[in-house]
Amino acid sequence: MKRWIRFALIVGVVAAVFLAYEVVTSYVAYTADAFVRSDLVAVAPEITGRIVAVHIVDNQTVKTGDLLVEIDPVPFKLDFGQRQALAQEARAQVEIDKDRIAAANDAVASATSALALARLTQQRASTLMSAEDVSQAAVDRANDALSRAEASVASAQSDAAATLSTAAMHQASLRKAEADLAIAQWRLDRTKIVAPLDGAINNLTVRVGDTGTVNDPLIGIVAATGWRIIANYKQDYIRNFTLGANAWVWLDSEPWRFHRARIKSIARGISREEGAQKLMPYVAPTTDWIRLQRRFPVTLTLVDPPETLYMGADARVVIFP
Incomplete structure (x- = not known):
């Protein structure tokens, strides 16, 4: 008799945990697999020649049309x-x-x-x-x-x-x-290379005397606009998400503060194999019990973003579906 009671208790506990999980995930969707993203523009020469002048420094803020580099004219x-x-x-x-x-x-x-x-x-x-x-x-x-x-x-x-x-x-x-x-x-x-957009110079390595080659990226610019949060959510969460829904974002670059955000888009597909399809995002699956949970990228925009954001910085997201 005691065995049956123990078995019933175990089953009850498991059922309660499962029910609690389902209830919680129906109202709270949390992920720590999130990061800050903007657009990284690779500026490449359209001609080949020797670099004779560099007018920028690493991490400098630039405006559209600012002179970056000059090739020997x-x-x-x-x-x-x-x-x-x-x-x-x-x-x-x-x-x-x-x-x-x-x-x-x-x-x-x-x-x-x-x-x-x-x-x-x-x-x-x-x-x-x-x-x-x-x-x-x-x-x-x-x-x-x-x-x-x-x-x-x-x-x-x-x-x-x-x-x-x-x-x-x-x-x-x-x-x-x-x-x-x-x-x-x-x-x-084209001997004068100018900034194609507003942004910040990132990881500058070009020096006077280097050779600029056609279509070979020379300078990376992190766009000043288009900042967003990419949050990878397990597939059993996304069924409750709707576009425009509120979310709260914790930025590791600005801790102890939650930023309000909205769901901008939800990926409609992912690649099942790493590197198989560049047109489809690949998110490494996580092991949960036996089944491998697939995760889908959810894009969020900050309602009132901080003055400074860092591309690639970690974030944590809470959504109340």
């Missing part, structure tokens, strides 16, 4: 000058082509007028020959003049077409030269 200035000269040469050639086209058109017009006169003369000579007022020799001369006039028109038209074709090639060369000049100007402008 000399090679890019020389290239720009060369491209500029080629573009000027191409423009001059286009102007010459305009004069040549005008001269070719004048030649066609002159040859056409001469052809009209030759036709009229030939027709008149043929008419007079029928009336026996001119000789056959005169008619032959008129026919010969007409043939030469027709040949002159054909030649003038051919020359005009060739001139137009050459001008079209020169126009294409000008467009290419202007495009090359624009690219050279763009590269020259």
Whole structure:
């Protein structure tokens, strides 16, 4: 009998603990697996060159457009000058082509007028020959003049077409030269690297004399905006969460004070394998009894954030679903 009583007590205690857990988790959701996050922007050169000036120091606050680093502009200035000269040469050639086209058109017009006169003369000579007022020799001369006039028109038209074709090639060369000049100007402008957003310089290692390489991150900037709390909650909690719900956040960088926050978003999926999918967040599961509990990232925004936040700092979150 005592065994049954003990067994019943054990079952009752377990049931009570389970019920208490369910009740508590229905009203209080706590996690210590949370941290502060902002956006880390990797600033990379768009050209390759030697660093000649660094205008920032580590942990410095910067504003959008502030000058960060300068790359040696000399090679890019020389290239720009060369491209500029080629573009000027191409423009001059286009102007010459305009004069040549005008001269070719004048030649066609002159040859056409001469052809009209030759036709009229030939027709008149043929008419007079029928009336026996001119000789056959005169008619032959008129026919010969007409043939030469027709040949002159054909030649003038051919020359005009060739001139137009050459001008079209020169126009294409000008467009290419202007495009090359624009690219050279763009590269020259990129010798000065500026801050793309407001934020703070993080872990600065670049020094004068280093080589900046295209698309190779040179400077990290922690964005001044977009601060949020990422709280990883076990999957049996999130069913009770709603967007906009209140939460309380304890920041380890500012202890002994709770900050009010709101749920901004809840992840709709996670990766089951570490590193398998970069587009899905991976959260390492925790061992709870036998089953591995999966956790989902919940994003919260602070209602009244402190003046200074630290990306990656630990946090603890309490949500009352």
